[in-house]
Amino acid sequence: MTVSSPFFAENQDFLSETLNDLTPTPPTNEIQLDNGCRVTRIGLGGIQVIPDNSADNKQLIFSSAIHGNETAPIEVCNQLVNEILSGQLTPKRPVLFLLGNPNSMRIAERFVEENLNRLFLGKHSAPGKSPNLETERAKQLEAWVDAFIEETNQDASELWHYDLHTAIRGSHREKFSLYPYVPNRTPPKQQLAIMQAADVKTVLLQATPAGTFSAYTSVKHHAESFTIELGSVRPFGQNDLSKYQAVKTLLCQLIEAKEASIPDQLAEEVDVFEVCHEILNTGDGFELHIKEDVWNFAPFNKGELIWNDTQQEYRVGEATQYIVFPNSKVPKGQRAGLMLKKQ
Numbered sequence: 001m002t003v004s005s006p007f008f009a010e011n012q013d014f015l016s017e018t019l020n021d022l023t024p025t026p027p028t029n030e031i032q033l034d035n036g037c038r039v040t041r042i043g044l045g046g047i048q049v050i051p052d053n054s055a056d057n058k059q060l061i062f063s064s065a066i067h068g069n070e071t072a073p074i075e076v077c078n079q080l081v082n083e084i085l086s087g088q089l090t091p092k093r094p095v096l097f098l099l100g101n102p103n104s105m106r107i108a109e110r111f112v113e114e115n116l117n118r119l120f121l122g123k124h125s126a127p128g129k130s131p132n133l134e135t136e137r138a139k140q141l142e143a144w145v146d147a148f149i150e151e152t153n154q155d156a157s158e159l160w161h162y163d164l165h166t167a168i169r170g171s172h173r174e175k176f177s178l179y180p181y182v183p184n185r186t187p188p189k190q191q192l193a194i195m196q197a198a199d200v201k202t203v204l205l206q207a208t209p210a211g212t213f214s215a216y217t218s219v220k221h222h223a224e225s226f227t228i229e230l231g232s233v234r235p236f237g238q239n240d241l242s243k244y245q246a247v248k249t250l251l252c253q254l255i256e257a258k259e260a261s262i263p264d265q266l267a268e269e270v271d272v273f274e275v276c277h278e279i280l281n282t283g284d285g286f287e288l289h290i291k292e293d294v295w296n297f298a299p300f301n302k303g304e305l306i307w308n309d310t311q312q313e314y315r316v317g318e319a320t321q322y323i324v325f326p327n328s329k330v331p332k333g334q335r336a337g338l339m340l341k342k343q
């Protein structure tokens with residue numbers, strides 16, 4: 001659905017403008033809504049919303065389309081932007097909406113040349129790395145985040161970043177979140193309760209540093225950030241958006257600074273898993289022994305062979321382990337899956 005707004009060309013909105021490559025050059029366009037909120041298009045796939053009076057010192061980033069074929073969260077964020085522009089939603093905090101990889105959205109693929117979600121925290125500029133569409137986009141997204149934080153900074157500002165995805169495989173737990181690794185921290189109860197309110201009742205604690213977008217905001221900006229998996233990859237228009245209503249309601253509450261009504265004890269109902277082994281494609285002879293039709297969170301028992309190469313193998317230890325994101329087709333050196341233990 002598109003809205004009529006002075007902000008976009010006729011019959012366009014954030015999603016269609018980005019998808020149809022209609023973002024004007026130069027991209028900047030700014031309007032002030034009747035409620036005093038300033039809405040600025042900062043570039044292709046980037047919209048910043050700044051209320052004239054913030055309720056508190058929180059700053060919000062909602063990103064989607066870091067993988068271009070993960071369409072449901074893109075549609076949800078597009079609705080939120082439409083509702084802000086139409087005055088239906090009244091922002092009480094600065095919000096940055098980012099559509100991560102418009103080039104891959106257009107071809108309905110996870111990425112064009114390289115997985116964008118491995119390129120943050122300087123990985124885009126690693127020694128010997130050649131620039132490509134995704135390395136340049138990672139730099140752009142980092143710069144937009146930095147500028148947004150700088151512009152909306154207040155005393156003791158607190159950044160919350162939710163990077164919204166959908167998964168390639170089916171899952172025994174349809175919705176789950178991943179908490180990036182930062183030494184010596186655990187997710188605050190309030191964040192777990194927030195996840196629960198969005199129907200995200202499983203959280204995975206990462207155990208090693210990564211180049212994901214949520215890791216960038218966690219490490220560089222000390223944000224409470226999560227990658228959130230909300231369901232399965234489907235083409236635009238084929239998502240059952242009723243399955244995303246809980247997360248949409250939560251994002252609206254955050255935008256309007258109304259989440260205080262979410263009780264902290266909801267955190268007790270969230271299942272926590274720890275990553276106990278990151279499967280890397282080691283190259284020569286690497287074989288992943290996971291069938292194509294295995295779902296995320298499938299359990300594996302003591303002694304089961306998960307992967308091997310010519311030098312080594314990985315088998316499950318005493319306690320049951322669960323797999324997520326198995327993918328043998330990733331390039332050498334990249335993550336081919338995660339093994340989890342339940343806390």
Ligand SMILES: O=C(O)CCC(=O)N[C@@H](CCC(=O)O)C(=O)O
Binds near residue numbers: 117168227325326327
């Ligand atoms: O379904 C899959 O195999 C991948 C889904 C996905 O894109 N997951 C993210 C998780 C990022 C994180 O570890 O925080 C990714 O792989 O980039």
Ligand SMILES: [Zn+2]
Binds near residue numbers: 070
């Ligand atoms: Zn993804």
